[in-house]
Amino acid sequence: MNLPANQDDLRWPKSVTVCEVGPRDGLQNEKHMFTVEQKVELIDLMVEAGAKIIEIGSFVHPKLVPQMAETDEVAKRIRRKEGVEYRALVLNLKGIERAVAAGIKKVKLSVSASRAHSKANSNRTPEEVVRSFVECANYAAKNGVELSGAISTAFGCTIEGHVPLNRVLSLINCFREIGVRELSLSDTTGMANPRQVYEYCLLVREWFPDVTWNLHLHNTRGMGLANVMAGMLAGIDRYDASVAGLGGCPFAPGASGNIATEDVIHMCQEMGIETGFDLAKVLIVARKVQEIVGKADSFLIRSYNGLQFFHSPCASL
Amino acid sequence: MNLPANQDDLRWPKSVTVCEVGPRDGLQNEKHMFTVEQKVELIDLMVEAGAKIIEIGSFVHPKLVPQMAETDEVAKRIRRKEGVEYRALVLNLKGIERAVAAGIKKVKLSVSASRAHSKANSNRTPEEVVRSFVECANYAAKNGVELSGAISTAFGCTIEGHVPLNRVLSLINCFREIGVRELSLSDTTGMANPRQVYEYCLLVREWFPDVTWNLHLHNTRGMGLANVMAGMLAGIDRYDASVAGLGGCPFAPGASGNIATEDVIHMCQEMGIETGFDLAKVLIVARKVQEIVGKADSFLIRSYNGLQFFHSPCASL
Secondary structure (H helix, E strand, O other): OOOOOOOOOOOOEEEOOEEOOOHHHHHHHHHOOOOOHHHHHHHHHHHOOOOOEEEEEEEEEOOOOHHOOOHHHHHEEEEEEEEOOOEEEOOOOHHHHHHOOOOOOOEEEEEOOOOHHHHHHHHHHHHHHHHHHHHHHHHHHHHHOEEEEEOOOOEEEEEOOOOOOOHHHHHHHHHHOOOEEEEEEEEOOOOOHHHHHHHHHHHHHHHHHOEEEEEEEEOOOOOOOHHHHHHHOOOOOOOEEEHHHOOOOOOOOOOOOEOHHHHHHHHHOOOEEOOOOOOHHHHHHHHHHHHHHHHOOOHHHOOOOOOOOEEEEOOHH | OOOOOOOOOOOHHHHHHHHOOOHHEEEEEEOOOOHHHHHHHHHHHHHHHHEEEEEEEEEEEOOHHHHHHHHHHHHHOOOOOOOOOOEEEEEEEEHHHHHHHOOOOOOEEEEEEEEHHHHHHHOHHHHHHHHHHHHHHHHHHHOEEEEEEEEOOOOOOOOOOOOOHHHHHHHHHHHHOOOOOOEEEEEEEOOOHHHHHHHHHHHHHHHHHEEEEEEEEOOOOHHHHHHHHHHHOOOOOOOEEEHHOOOOOOOOOOOOOOHHHHHHHHHHHOOOOOOOOOOHHHHHHHHHHHHOOOOOOOOOHHOOOOOOOOOOOOOOO
């Protein structure tokens, strides 16, 4: 015998939005430096493959993240497809100014829930980062730039360990106070587990119903897709992912980082959940990435040798 | 805004049983031939690490699976810990005879739901395999051997593609007719998706409440742990796994095979679900495996460099 099952009415979303972050979170963690041409091609091809939201890079100090030094140039050269959101990560006012100059109308502000990670990542405490948001929000409002927010290490930190939920909640409120209504909970270190993801997501959706929620998940401990599933069951329908699993893990060389776009799309496709992506086109991009960096951290690429993709519909579909 | 969530009463099991299949499903798919000593050590150490059910090998023709040629010798030399089930895979009567001679009291009979896979794997149709079960059951009953069953390619086949559910259901009935009440649904090719796993498991549990169900999952397309999660939500509390992800995928060189024991145990541990394993001891074994075969297909091993394991309790724990 086994255990009592849950009710047979688990609600799966009809569709999810996968936000392509390979050109930013992926590339910023890769040793290999992509050329501007390669970055532009990556972005344009992923949009052609179906990406409706794509992070083209970040506007940060080139000494901090040399891989992102040429984002201004990338922004100039990418094709701008109608209906696609091209966004960039910024850490401060200077970043938003560069975004405006580059014609980028959507930026993402990021803060770490973990103090230690915040200091290591931006040399500021979370409070200092948050205080700088006010001038960012004012500037953005004056210049027609839309803001979204991200809370990294929301589920745990490799330096501090457990990150108290109330710290995440107060950062959510900080964002809301400056008018941000689109937020991402980021599992920067891949420490989130499905139960935690499910419960946190239910909670934030109930407490902050005016926010559009996104999950940014890493696969460092293998729970990436399980966490996507947990998020879906909690009603989250937006997920960051990185083509070919670009990025790796800055904390543990050789370990996984971002969940791979193709793996997420494939799982959704098999589950009858629409993503708007053409998986075959995504795989072409993933293989190009593999040629450039010499590896691809995605299950689909590793299995691609001659495997057929068979749709296995569930009894109810 | 996001979507309606499921009710906030997802029921997670308090504990699961992880059945260690590395010495069988793992080793049979590894090119590297483990010595008898290495196999015995692997088995004994995994039992010390907490395995309560362990597949020590298979009794099959050595020409078919040379890696399993010495299972009789392995069975003689392993320590037999009280309360631990030592089982072996068999394909026919000859296999059970060898099991009895080797003092193994529990065997697993396996049949493929996919005709093409059955022919490729055992050179027989599923019907021929099933007909041979009767004499196996009679012999087992006379010799005090307990039977369990496994239905491979239950969720899909890389050769045939979609495997109709009714084929799986009739094989379940074949097993039940010969008195087998412990069954494993095996995702041999890693094609199962969480929605399918959830729905199939709910269905078989409802239609066959007299069976103890087990899931055997492969991670070829990255959905292994997500499928474990789906199984848990459907009330399944027994899962096969292979230490260090031993085994790979026979269909796609370089691709993943069995879900890794340490990855499953880690996820359960983080979710507050008991497994009875000592994760630190499992990792020691996984690293020994890594030294022998030159690789370990598990997320925890890849991330192990200096990562701390922090428990991140959910709000409700």
